[in-house]
Amino acid sequence: MRQIQFGTEQVSALGLGTWHLGEGNQQQTEQELAALKLGLQGGINVIDTAEMYGEGRAEILVGRALRDVQRDNVFLISKFYPHHATPALMKKSLTASLKRLGTDYLDLYLLHWRGNTPLQETVTGLEQLQQAGYIRHWGVSNFDLVDLQELWTTENGRHCFANEDLYNLGSRGVEFSVLPWQQQRQIAFIGYAPFGSEHGDFFQVKPALKALAAAKGVSVQQVMLAWTLQQGYLTIPKAGQPAHMQANLAALQLTLSAAEIHQLEQDYPAPTRKQGLDVI
Numbered sequence: 001m002r003q004i005q006f007g008t009e010q011v012s013a014l015g016l017g018t019w020h021l022g023e024g025n026q027q028q029t030e031q032e033l034a035a036l037k038l039g040l041q042g043g044i045n046v047i048d049t050a051e052m053y054g055e056g057r058a059e060i061l062v063g064r065a066l067r068d069v070q071r072d073n074v075f076l077i078s079k080f081y082p083h084h085a086t087p088a089l090m091k092k093s094l095t096a097s098l099k100r101l102g103t104d105y106l107d108l109y110l111l112h113w114r115g116n117t118p119l120q121e122t123v124t125g126l127e128q129l130q131q132a133g134y135i136r137h138w139g140v141s142n143f144d145l146v147d148l149q150e151l152w153t154t155e156n157g158r159h160c161f162a163n164e165d166l167y168n169l170g171s172r173g174v175e176f177s178v179l180p181w182q183q184q185r186q187i188a189f190i191g192y193a194p195f196g197s198e199h200g201d202f203f204q205v206k207p208a209l210k211a212l213a214a215a216k217g218v219s220v221q222q223v224m225l226a227w228t229l230q231q232g233y234l235t236i237p238k239a240g241q242p243a244h245m246q247a248n249l250a251a252l253q254l255t256l257s258a259a260e261i262h263q264l265e266q267d268y269p270a271p272t273r274k275q276g277l278d279v280i
């Protein structure tokens with residue numbers, strides 16, 4: 001499995017997204033568990049989950065998948081709600097997440113998106129959790145440049161390990177200023193929803209993409225994933241169906257030439273000015 005530098009860590013280039021997993025009937029849930037296991041067996045060693053996902057059901061499913069692997073071989077990410085972003089409430093959230101996941105620590109704990117709690121209070125709480133050994137790193141999600149800059153002014157805000165934002169071929173706004181800013185400060189980046197989320201609701205398939213997938217004899221999603229992987233950031237597709245997980249693992253073998261990337265970028269150009277942050 002291809003490894004990438006992720007802040008100070010080395011992780012697999014592909015991670016496992018888990019939004020909406022564990023929400024269906026038993027048969028569906030078992031199929032999703034099989035898909036997660038397939039991903040782990042295929043060499044993926046990052047899992048992205050959240051207390052929000054199915055109100056804990058995704059974390060329970062991840063906990064089941066983790067029983068088959070050595071805990072310290074997996075980089076486990078979870079997130080807390082913005083209305084749990086005070087020191088006392090995030091500790092309560094984390095305790096519940098750890099219980100559902102069947103582990104005693106997270107590798108990365110993220111503020112899911114910004115709410116009304118002052119950032120300083122959230123950073124103070126996260127630092128306490130880190131010092132107590134419950135989390136190895138902390139970070140944020142759905143932060144735009146202005147949020148990151150504000151975070152930077154808080155005490156210990158510079159300890160932020162990662163920011164997780166929407167990133168796919170059709171949502172490239174972060175390339176203009178968020179990614180360069182993070183790179184300069186060595187804050188790791190996680191791109192979520194490489195397919196534009198469930199049913200591609202946040203992505204429009206345009207002719208260049210369709211044509212390239214057909215020419216290469218692969219699916220549109222595999223081209224999208226190959227493009228995201230070639231950007232060099234951690235990407236965390238969700239696949240509840242084993243066949244989709246298989247296709248995503250196979251996309252790791254797909255290389256897009258400079259000419260093919262140029263072809264895609266006719267329809268999906270890089271940003272040339274600051275854009276508002278795309279979120280789901």
Ligand SMILES: NC(=O)c1ccc[n+]([C@@H]2O[C@H](COP(=O)([O-])OP(=O)(O)OC[C@H]3O[C@@H](n4cnc5c(N)ncnc54)[C@H](OP(=O)(O)O)[C@@H]3O)[C@@H](O)[C@H]2O)c1
Binds near residue numbers: 018194197
């Ligand atoms: N931080 C945040 O605020 C935030 C927001 C959104 C997402 N996320 C994270 O990012 C992860 C990924 O985002 P997402 O789940 O919204 O969407 P996504 O990964 O862009 O798309 C998931 C959809 O694509 C389908 N799919 C997966 N592989 C496929 C393939 N090879 N061919 C065709 N379809 C395929 C899945 O179907 P099946 O499931 O049926 O296989 C599912 O319907 C989430 O699960 C979550 O962990 C974070």
